[in-house]
Every structure is written in C-alpha cells, then in structure tokens.
Amino acid sequence: MAAASGEGSGPSEASFDRVLISEADLQARVRELGAQISSDYAGRVPLLIGILKGAFMFMADLVRAIDLPVELDFMAVSSYGTATKTSGIVRIVKDLDADLTGRHVLLVEDIVDSGLTLSYLRKGLLARKPASLEICALLVKKDQQRVRFEVPYVGFEIPPEFVVGYGLDAAERYRNLTDIRVLAGEEGR
Numbered sequence: 716m717a718a719a720s721g722e723g724s725g726p727s728e729a730s731f732d733r734v735l736i737s738e739a740d741l742q743a744r745v746r747e748l749g750a751q752i753s754s755d756y757a758g759r760v761p762l763l764i765g766i767l768k769g770a771f772m773f774m775a776d777l778v779r780a781i782d783l784p785v786e787l788d789f790m791a792v793s794s795y796g797t798a799t800k801t802s803g804i805v806r807i808v809k810d811l812d813a814d815l816t817g818r819h820v821l822l823v824e825d826i827v828d829s830g831l832t833l834s835y836l837r838k839g840l841l842a843r844k845p846a847s848l849e850i851c852a853l854l855v856k857k858d859q860q861r862v863r864f865e866v867p868y869v870g871f872e873i874p875p876e877f878v879v880g881y882g883l884d885a886a887e888r889y890r891n892l893t894d895i896r897v898l899a900g901e902e903g904r
C-alpha cells in the first residue's frame with residue numbers, strides 16, 4: 716500500500732488512506748436527517764427501502780434517528796462487479812417483499828455517483844404506484860451525475876473520489892469502517 720498523503724491524517728492503524736468524514740460527523744448528520752424525515756413524514760408511516768449492500772449501516776443508524784412508526788424493506792442490486800465505475804446496467808439481485816401501492820416510500824442509498832443506479836431503480840419503483848417516492852442518499856459525488864433527479868435528503872456532498880467505509884466497499888472490503896475514507900491511489904478514479 717502507498718503511504719498516506721498526509722492530508723486529513725487518519726488513525727495511525729490506517730496509514731494507507733485518509734479520513735474524509737469522521738464517525739462523529741457521520742453520526743451528527745444522520746441524526747439531523749432523521750429529525751428532518753421525522754418532521755416531514757409526521758402522521759404517516761414511511762416505508763424505508765435500503766439498497767444493499769452499501770446502505771446497510773446508514774439505514775441502521777437512520778431508522779434509529781427517526782421518531783415515527785416506520786417499516787423497512789431491502790433490495791439488493793448489482794451494477795459493478797468489483798470495478799469502480801458504473802456500467803449503467805443494474806441487476807436486481809433481491810427484490811422487495813413489500814407491496815408499494817399507496818405507500819410513502821423513502822429509498823435509502825449509500826452514494827450517488829453517476830446517478831444511473833438510482834435513476835433505474837426509481838423508475839422501476841414508481842411503476843409500482845407508491846403514494847410518494849423520495850430519495851435519501853448519505854453521499855452525493857459533486858458534478859458526477861449523468862442523469863438528473865431530485866435527492867431531497869443528502870448527508871454530504873463529496874468530491875469525485877472513490878470512498879469506502881460505513882457500508883461502502885472496494886471489492887467487498889472496508890464496509891465495517893465506522894468512518895468514510897479515501898483509499899490512497901484512488902483519488903480521481
């Protein structure tokens with residue numbers, strides 16, 4: 716592994732990368748998102764749909780920050796293999812259990828890069844006639860979107876770097892990190 720760039724000085728046990736968003740900042744922002752969702756959905760029972768695998772940790776923290784009766788479901792999609800750029804082709808690996816008809820659906824995603832994954836999912840889920848469908852993304856990569864759609868709940872806007880941790884992986888590794896990091900040598904990919 717390459718040496719750390721020095722910027723952002725990560726924990727000593729991880730000299731190969733740098734921390735982009737600390738655990739404390741993640742937790743604080745997730746609490747804010749939870750409060751915002753609680754107020755926006757007051758009087759309703761939102762159905763949160765987590766996109767596996769990347770959103771699993773964000774989803775777990777987010778639902779605990781929501782002070783409303785909520786229901787959860789998960790969907791697993793695959794667009795990547797182990798590469799770091801999207802193909803635009805999304806395969807549904809696990810579909811929902813829930814019927815979306817008339818539900819207030821909130822899609823929970825780890826990161827929006829090109830936007831192709833969410834754009835595809837959004838269209839497919841809208842066809843199932845939910846009462847509403849909104850998106851909550853922990854991270855949005857600035858100026859990378861190739862398709863436009865509204866993301867009313869965004870945790871952080873980040874530079875176009877490949878990040879890992881807090882659910883996000885590189886070839887299935889690093890999902891268990893409690894913060895978000897840029898791998899050395901991954902900048903600008």
Ligand code: IMP
Nearest residue numbers: 801827828829830831832877878883884
């Ligand atoms: P998009 O279709 O280009 O928006 O890519 C979205 C999906 O690609 C996310 O759900 C992630 O699984 C993956 N992805 C995009 N950027 C990153 C990254 O920086 N780190 C880890 N996974 C990423």
Ligand code: MG
Nearest residue numbers: 769795883884
């Ligand atoms: Mg992924």
